Amino acid sequence: MSNVILKNVVKRFGSVTVVDNLSIEIRDKEFAVLVGSSGCGKTTALRMIAGLEAVTSGEIFIGDTLVNDLEPKDRDIAMVFQNYALYPHMNVRENMGFGLKIRKISKEEIDSRVQEAADILGIHELLDRKPKELSGGQRQRVAVGRAIVRKPKVFLFDEPLSNLDAKLRVAMRAEISKLHRRLGATIIYVTHDQVEAMTMADRIFIMNKGIVQQSGAPMEVYAQPANRFVAGFIGSPAMNFIEATLVSENGVLHVEAGDFRVQTPAAFSSRLESHVGKQIIFGVRPEDISLHDPSANAGEGNTVTARADVVETLGSEIFVHLSQGEHSVVARMEVPEHPLTVGQTLQVDLKMSKTHVFDKETSQAIV
Amino acid sequence: MKKKLVSTIFFYLLVTGIALVVLFPFVWMLASSFKTQVDIISWPPKFIFSPTLQNYQKVFGEQDFLKYFFNSTIIGAVSVGLSLVLGLPAAYSISRYAQKKLAVFILLARLMPGISFLMPWYIVFSRLNLMDSYVALILSHMLISLPIVVWIMSTYFSTIPREMEESAMVDGATRQYAFFTIILPLSGPGIITATTLSFIFSWNNFMFSQVLSMEKTKTLPIAVYNFVSYAEVDWGGVMAAAVAIMAPAIVLTMIFQKYVVKGLTMGAVKG
Numbered sequence: 012m013s014n015v016i017l018k019n020v021v022k023r024f025g026s027v028t029v030v031d032n033l034s035i036e037i038r039d040k041e042f043a044v045l046v047g048s049s050g051c052g053k054t055t056a057l058r059m060i061a062g063l064e065a066v067t068s069g070e071i072f073i074g075d076t077l078v079n080d081l082e083p084k085d086r087d088i089a090m091v092f093q094n095y096a097l098y099p100h101m102n103v104r105e106n107m108g109f110g111l112k113i114r115k116i117s118k119e120e121i122d123s124r125v126q127e128a129a130d131i132l133g134i135h136e137l138l139d140r141k142p143k144e145l146s147g148g149q150r151q152r153v154a155v156g157r158a159i160v161r162k163p164k165v166f167l168f169d170e171p172l173s174n175l176d177a178k179l180r181v182a183m184r185a186e187i188s189k190l191h192r193r194l195g196a197t198i199i200y201v202t203h204d205q206v207e208a209m210t211m212a213d214r215i216f217i218m219n220k221g222i223v224q225q226s227g228a229p230m231e232v233y234a235q236p237a238n239r240f241v242a243g244f245i246g247s248p249a250m251n252f253i254e255a256t257l258v259s260e261n262g263v264l265h266v267e268a269g270d271f272r273v274q275t276p277a278a279f280s281s282r283l284e285s286h287v288g289k290q291i292i293f294g295v296r297p298e299d300i301s302l303h304d305p306s307a308n309a310g311e312g313n314t315v316t317a318r319a320d321v322v323e324t325l326g327s328e329i330f331v332h333l334s335q336g337e338h339s340v341v342a343r344m345e346v347p348e349h350p351l352t353v354g355q356t357l358q359v360d361l362k363m364s365k366t367h368v369f370d371k372e373t374s375q376a377i378v
Numbered sequence: 379m380k381k382k383l384v385s386t387i388f389f390y391l392l393v394t395g396i397a398l399v400v401l402f403p404f405v406w407m408l409a410s411s412f413k414t415q416v417d418i419i420s421w422p423p424k425f426i427f428s429p430t431l432q433n434y435q436k437v438f439g440e441q442d443f444l445k446y447f448f449n450s451t452i453i454g455a456v457s458v459g460l461s462l463v464l465g466l467p468a469a470y471s472i473s474r475y476a477q478k479k480l481a482v483f484i485l486l487a488r489l490m491p492g493i494s495f496l497m498p499w500y501i502v503f504s505r506l507n508l509m510d511s512y513v514a515l516i517l518s519h520m521l522i523s524l525p526i527v528v529w530i531m532s533t534y535f536s537t538i539p540r541e542m543e544e545s546a547m548v549d550g551a552t553r554q555y556a557f558f559t560i561i562l563p564l565s566g567p568g569i570i571t572a573t574t575l576s577f578i579f580s581w582n583n584f585m586f587s588q589v590l591s592m593e594k595t596k597t598l599p600i601a602v603y604n605f606v607s608y609a610e611v612d613w614g615g616v617m618a619a620a621v622a623i624m625a626p627a628i629v630l631t632m633i634f635q636k637y638v639v640k641g642l643t644m645g646a647v648k649g
Binding site for chain 1: 451456539541542544545546547548549550551560563564
């Protein structure tokens with residue numbers, strides 16, 4: 012079993028608490044992604060699992076072993092660093108075999124494992140080159156290769172794709188996912204890029220200020236964010252938020268903020284009732300705003316009039332920056348038959364069943 | 379165009395001026411080493427003279443120059459070697475564990491006037507019967523080389539990403555193993571800089587050797603003094619000996635200057 016358990020793990024640097032009472036379990040063979048903006052404690056958490064940082068308090072288990080006091084070399088882990096950390100004075104073959112050589116594995120075995128890893132990653136022709144003779148993408152592969160030859164219990168990835176260009180990043184994302192399936196290993200992957208988290212993870216752990224805000228399958232986190240931070244962090248373009256008041260009219264609940272007024276679905280009512288008259292934050296994802304369709308959802312009170320301030324064409328879709336009074340939102344739409352123009356007044360529909368309401372004080376999701 | 383010409387002229391004037399200031403003593407010394415005593419002290423100075431090798435014959439013939447050369451080499455090499463053995467791990471520790479206070483403390487030893495150490499040393503080494511011994515000279519010269527090694531190398535190690543040894547440690551190495559197999563092989567330019575500079579400082583050191591050495595361990599700079607007596611100063615001999623002493627230092631610097639510049643400026647700009 013190569014699950015990883017963190018129990019009440021705290022890390023302080025002086026008076027600054029970087030990781031605050033972190034308790035998570037990463038299951039055997041799971042691809043877990045710790046995601047959050049910089050300074051949220053995700054890399055520190057990873058480094059504590061690796062043994063490169065001591066925990067201030069709490070316990071870390073890899074498999075059944077408490078590893079708090081074990082050196083990195085005794086934890087049976089491999090790590091891929093953001094800057095790859097290839098040894099410049101060794102060629103690719105020596106880089107990949109370094110960990111095995113230390114463990115006094117026979118030369119034949121090292122050769123065969125390096126060959127095997129080179130086969131998997133398609134880096135045969137690079138084996139005799141020095142790191143400086145490799146491109147960013149190739150270095151990345153070698154760094155991954157160096158990790159997989161060791162066949163460790165757990166793989167740790169610390170923002171491994173952030174130094175690559177956008178195109179290569181997309182390709183490597185898919186490769187690492189494939190590699191995970193092929194190796195069947197436990198992977199803990201740290202990134203600030205929510206797209207990487209969404210596309211690669213079995214389970215996402217969203218961190219902020221040293222605390223896990225929410226964990227779950229990517230779609231679960233996307234569809235049901237636990238709080239405003241998660242809602243705003245996951246999804247691109249980010250979810251739109253409008254500070255509003257919840258009002259009740261003839262038993263029907265409305266979200267109201269100046270001229271902006273929409274009716275909440277009946278299904279939300281039981282959860283929203285206790286917040287009537289209170290300040291809330293209304294959230295709607297860009298893809299849940301569409302041009303008004305008179306044939307659908309008629310009379311549901313979900314149509315809003317707004318002005319198109321900016322229209323960004325991406326080819327397959329458009330982002331429309333809309334404003335209504337002091338409120339502004341971004342909508343993600345299919346390319347319409349008749350191009351939208353800046354300044355145009357539009358009627359848009361909000362897919363109310365997919366919208367979110369957060370408590371303004373606690374930022375926690377109500378629906 | 380005219381502005382460019384003026385700035386070019388100004389540039390070369392400045393370079394010539396600096397070169398004159400820097401090179402004049404050296405050229406004067408070199409020329410004097412080939413002059414007779416009469417030519418050296420004649421006024422106005424003689425720029426055209428018939429060169430003689432008699433000063434060099436005195437240095438290498440009448441003096442046991444090779445012995446002094448050997449002493450300087452042994453004392454320089456061993457003190458630098460020991461400084462590397464002690465200084466490299468110390469510098470690594472200062473760099474990785476951010477022990478800046480300790481680093482400043484070590485630098486203080488270098489900044490304090492060497493003469494303030496002389497009296498205690500003289501007493502200690504006399505009582506230990508170590509006067510005129512290689513041990514005393516090597517230990518005293520380490521006061522020169524150790525701070526240089528620690529300072530240059532702690533700056534140098536800081537330019538090597540931590541992830542290098544962290545990666546090795548995750549791969550199965552201890553920190554010590556990572557230091558020897560990953561960090562040291564990457565520190566060549568820094569080590570060459572520290573070695574060259576501290577060897578030259580040791581090579582040129584006069585004060586410690588003057589007090590702590592006698593005939594057996596006399597080093598080259600002291601040997602120059604052999605040409606100075608109560609009655610007269612044999613300037614030709616002094617100059618020839620000085621040239622002979624400077625030659626190895628200059629050759630060393632020329633061979634390693636590329637590394638020295640690289641080592642000293644390491645970390646000055648983002649690489």
